[in-house]
Amino acid sequence: MSMNVDLAVDIGGLRLKNPVMPASGTFAEGLDKVMDFNRLGAFVTKTITRELRDGNPLPRVVEQPGSLINAIGIPSKGVSHFVERTLPHYRRYDTPLVVSISAPTTEGFASLAAELSAFPGIAAIEANISCPNIEEDGKAFAMHAGATERVTRALREATRLPLWVKLTPNTGNVPEVAQAAEASGADAVVVANTILAMAIDLRTFKPCLGNIMGGLSGPAIKPIVLRQVFQCAKAVRIPVIGCGGIATAEDAVEYMLAGASAVQVGTATFVQPAAMTTIIDALAEFCLRREIPRVADLVGGVLIEEADERDLAWLDPVAAS
Amino acid sequence: MSMNVDLAVDIGGLRLKNPVMPASGTFAEGLDKVMDFNRLGAFVTKTITRELRDGNPLPRVVEQPGSLINAIGIPSKGVSHFVERTLPHYRRYDTPLVVSISAPTTEGFASLAAELSAFPGIAAIEANISCPNIEEDGKAFAMHAGATERVTRALREATRLPLWVKLTPNTGNVPEVAQAAEASGADAVVVANTILAMAIDLRTFKPCLGNIMGGLSGPAIKPIVLRQVFQCAKAVRIPVIGCGGIATAEDAVEYMLAGASAVQVGTATFVQPAAMTTIIDALAEFCLRREIPRVADLVGGVLIEEADERDLAWLDPVAAS
């Protein structure tokens, strides 16, 4: 069935056998009980940090209708545990491994990337810059173009591995931040991380999460992140990897039409553990049915009339209401 | 039943008999077929502009799971139609009328507010500054603290009516924008307008909306806007009016606990036309059941331990994942 459809995509020189991969923090070894890991477009690890970290106080998740708020934090066993245990584990597969990293400073990011680059088996680095930058009062790097530019440049100098930069949807101007990443050498941007959110327990009047606030993910955020992917794909020439609420092949197609070259699946895996392989199969079927020979042909394929295009520069929340 | 619970709230000097009112653009005269208008805390009109406007091309709405994307635009019959027809219509009720206004320039906002202030029957002005500012390349005023400060100051000088400023959730730092509004004389901030979003039709590969992008509203956005209300209520001393996905009394309570002094109900009315009066009744019942004598006692009542409070300054998307 998928014989006739070419599912491969190219992400800044890295060829993936299909455009479907996990979102960082929603994937681990255990999922190989559910799916054949060799079928995935790529692996993306939970974000790792140099130092050991505990993660946030419990409760760490609370469900909302059609979505999830999480404040897991980044519990990390540190870089040596990763190099000794995790890295060898994934070498047995022919699926490329993308390692998500984080650090509290520009220099921390750069040195972690440099250190990791020495080890074989890493296909790309995904810099999760939606994390607090202690040099900027705890604001996430990806909140601003300036900090994004600095950290991306430092990363670029630190590693020759393909460099993906993962943005936050919480800033007012994601395309501008994407441009900053592109200008300083990123090979791709991942759009996006979770949207900051909150819920209060009406029985106790306390926040539902130990961390008070957390990140919203899942189907409910799809229309928002899809818009950001569309805006970013217009703003940069490097590939955009879409991530936010993807649960079905239709969602993946929508993201690719909006301009995503590949997609990451996060929360959906918690609900349907085989979501990724189901999506890969259905994506092939979709292309077959619509007589699209290569899934890459979908990328940026949304049809917009010229007249509308002109107005895009103007488009702001506003027009929305 | 509601005899024992005092539902009244005070919004910067304007006393409302209860904290429930419609969100701009989701309310009109026709709803009096469904509910007794004298029961509402306030009326809020669809945003009006000085000039006649057509609104956006069709389709203007597309539904998503648990939410709606709209790109109605601001079709407006102009200010004289409003003064001659709409204003007199609402004078028959004892519910205060809040008039939502918009303009493409600071000066336009100020002169519209000044003009309206001459007419009796307006209890407050709600400035919908989530609209494109032609002086800033079409970016919405509320995207930046600076533009917000300028337009709020001009409005403050133009009218002695209570002044509510309605913010956009699309900016990276809503509390900062709220502070700018407070500093320049706003009596309250409304948090928030819709979240910019998009959907693509997989049959045609075209955007689902004539305007390409639109604003997301409805239950799916509640966790995001609730977080912004919580952040804003910590950042300003003026009342915060919560607006985003409120469909039940529980939602309203959650918003009030997060710091909202009153709430606006928008999209929920499209699904359950009597949502507002149902919420008012259930709010009274909730307070009765929990032995809360005045609904105003809920405001900002979320229980946060001291230790957590300390970390709040640090909180950024980041921590979320």
Next chain:
Amino acid sequence: MEPMTVRPDGQQDAAGGCACAPWKASVVAELAEVVQNRAVNGEYRHMVVHCSAEAAAAQPGQFFQLLCPMPPGEAPFLRRPMSLYGAFPDRRQVEFLYKVTGAGTRGLDMLKPGDRLDIMGPLGTGYRLDPGLRHIVAVGRGAGLATLAPLARAARLNGSKITAIFSARRPDLVVSVDLFRAEGAEVITVTDQEQTSGPANVERILRGLIAEGRCNAFYTCGSSRLMRVQQRLAQEYGLPGQVAMEQQMACGIGLCYCCVRDFNVDGAIVNRRVCWDGPVFDLMEALP
């Protein structure tokens, strides 16, 4: 039928027209009870629900907004507009005739007698039947046949004779024929399959009716092509007409302005809300 609107609680309309009459809901969202829901042909389904007196007072051309149940894996969010197909105030029932096309109507399809369905209505402005009208013509196609259906009885009660021209793809897809005949109407069916449904043939039929004095007004719904034919004839013979229009809706009660269409009012293009200013409009003002 549990009305979910606010109970008219005796609070008074303080400064309104009549300061003494307590406010009362004229549109309700209520849980009606499904009495029947079954296929009438390969395309349409017929649903009868037991409802409040307010809902059962609906007039021809008005519509309801139905909160459709969720079919597996789908979550229709907005209500779906459906024309009144029949209203029976005495037995407190309203009827709908619908085609399954997407998530919402797939949800309707699941309903079984005894199930609850949240209906909101009656909504919009229906067809006007002026007392003096001797003979009217109803021209419909597709879901338009559902919208026109309640006119049959209303015309009889008004003392107007009615001739219906029903257009469909195939003869077996024409609905409401018996309903119209039962009310004493003549029904002419035209179909694509028989190649009788083209505008030219319908125009020929209409000219015949006009010539015989059997067309004092047009009532139409469901086809722009046929609407244009009637506009031309209405113009030519100075006949009045009304058309029920469709448009995607969110609120259904005039709040959101998503359902607007352009109308030609004395040469000026005017924007109107289908749910509130219509769905029935003056034939001559409608634009396709």
Next chain:
Amino acid sequence: MEPMTVRPDGQQDAAGGCACAPWKASVVAELAEVVQNRAVNGEYRHMVVHCSAEAAAAQPGQFFQLLCPMPPGEAPFLRRPMSLYGAFPDRRQVEFLYKVTGAGTRGLDMLKPGDRLDIMGPLGTGYRLDPGLRHIVAVGRGAGLATLAPLARAARLNGSKITAIFSARRPDLVVSVDLFRAEGAEVITVTDQEQTSGPANVERILRGLIAEGRCNAFYTCGSSRLMRVQQRLAQEYGLPGQVAMEQQMACGIGLCYCCVRDFNVDGAIVNRRVCWDGPVFDLMEALP
């Protein structure tokens, strides 16, 4: 039972341990068919589903993640963890015993025989029963009784005798007693109502069993108070023990780290995922 995991499609585990064995799912999310779902007492409901061979191979102490149907007006989003209450590989059935507490379990409550339920499992590490064990003690309370239940048969098959101490608020809320007795177990019930459920009394009973040589290992679930009693006795007498822990879960398969708990491993506090490293842990390492 339509397995929804990827079909083992013959693709080979290219560089893995055995390069020739095709990959095969050991955990499946599948649509099982409800065979029975009914109340066993005022609090608990018993559900039997027909499922795949993989699912029916579940071991005592393992659990499933159930995708609960949506009750009216509620939309549980995450799956809900439920312990295996019984597994019957021969007739391809698994059983659950659950208490209705919120949206998800209210959804489960709606299921009728013949309905489909999306179950994912078996998950986690279950109880270990070492071959030589002569006599074990199972101590449970609340939903812990469900978790311990499959031990009864497993112990018999292992040749171990079993004594169960079941704690509940009231005698009528104790479940699984017949199930244990049928497998030849002795069951002692202690209840709040009879004031027999306090830790002191349970400790007295346990000391008696130890003295009689009828306790070579502790198996427990559902009460921190009773767990602490057993930890103390295990320490004192050098007895092994295992405890099944609960924690809120999202993924259920070790991906998300929301279900972590602290454990005391040789004096160091270590963070572990209940869904992946457990839910059954060494008794001495567990912290309440």
